[in-house]
Amino acid sequence: MTHSARRMFELLEPICLVTYLADECNEELAALGHRTYWDGYFASRAAPLGRVPAQVVHAAFYSFADGEVARHIPSAWETIPPEASVAARERGSAASLRRILGDELADSPGLVRAADLTTKAATYAPTEGRMMYAGMRTLPVPGDPVARLWHSATMLREHRCDGHVAALVGACIGGTEAHVLDALARGIHPPESFGRLHHLPKERLAPVMDGLRERGSSTPTAGSRTPAARPSSASKPLRTSLPSRRTTPCLLPNSTSWYPSSNPSPRRWWPRGRGDAQRLMGGGVRRPIRRVRGR
Template sequence: MTSPGTARRLWALGEPFHALTYFADECRSAAQAAGLTGFWSAYFALRAAPLGPVGPEVVTAAFYNFAPGFVARRVPAVWDAVTPEAALAARLAGVDAAAGRVLVPDWPAAEAAALAGIAAAAVDLPGRPLAAGNAGLPVPGEPHLALWQALTTLREHRGDGHNAALLQREISGVGAHVLAAAAGRTEKEWLMRARGWDAQAWDAAVEDLAGRGWLADGELTAEGTAIVAAVEADTDRLALGPWRELGDARCDRLAELLGPLRRAVLAAGLWPDRNPIGVPDPD
């Protein structure tokens, strides 16, 4: 039976290609050409576009780990600059342009897209708003864009499950970042800047987590380490369904195909070191 580790491995392999939409200059240029000014306006519009012209409350709920005020400074104003349909077109245009820098010659994009597409078509939708929004979009005709869309649906499915694992343990968005920083997965300063939390909110989360016995002097306790591991284990388990549909042999083949693509994205400098996404290196 396909193991939860498979879900983590394929996420780690595929996430850098998905993240072109955040980090590639071509993607920022496409967003600007559509009318979106500034990194965060583009981020919120392009990522939230599958949900329609939603307000800050919905974006805060679905994205989970951003400070509400940080979201409200961009949403719903982004919909005055661009429609969700135009944002969706811009994100595909940007990825299409950026892919020219990372696709390996003769790399079998059609095969990778077909495999990822089988998994993406099998995502379970209840309680998964971002996965559902992406699953409802048309599949692009170009294989590399079909692959990007499938990987995007799958990573949002995983993220929706991660949010459920946090919520079940009453871990807030800022609390999740405090735990991630204490675990050494990314930097506190970057997380605060990239997710909009101020020092007061961060310190309050530290105090709460320390009161629960999960932190001591800013470091994870044994119980805190166990909680972080449990959240990650639940995230992997909740992400597993689509990969079970694909099956072990085809999961292994997709991993084999994604490896060179991931390395090409890293070699092009399009995957910033210790970025706030917090993806581990694939095993």
């Protein structure tokens, strides 16, 4: 069952990434009036939680440094309702997914079956302890198969992200600490140059690095992880997949065979080439800020 959860992640993650890599979603959010990429990101992804304070979004997202969320929430919602932002995200993501797939595949019976099975899995798991997933479960499931596939894949992604947070909390690893350990695991030296860290002030990073050294999770020069840190980092995917398997019992053992036989390579699903998607997943590249003309 753990293998099934991991296999679903590998199949569905490229579908979710159109939201962050393709142009259509950014254009829809910019048309609403969001001035930067991050305004649209926070406003649309946090929208299922309702008009909550920045502290709640910070807690749910977990991996952003103190103050980063507050620069965008609640100001991004003051003139643009959360409902409008989440609808724009769905429209843009579905449009980019349809463009990438092409009309023939997007309108095929196989796509409808994929959407139906993904929705079945996405609405099967319990919501307890899954803040972002529970928020998305409150949204209506789209009728259009392409939009439904994206929506349900994104629900499962949030379910898995909530699992990441639970694993990190259980290991007493903070969000910024997780980025440091991830950078070290990737061989990025110094880890402060990592995409999710390099913009943070040195005075903010210094206590994080010192804390990891004191706990024995990194060497004094922060050049590598210590053996004590490796089990926590290596076991996070497993500890994430174990709870994620609660989404798969509703599917038959061969249900993942819905993956279109006419499109056997996952590479076609990556929005702008597999390399860009992998870098975004790792946080190694900061997304450029897009501004609306005239603002």
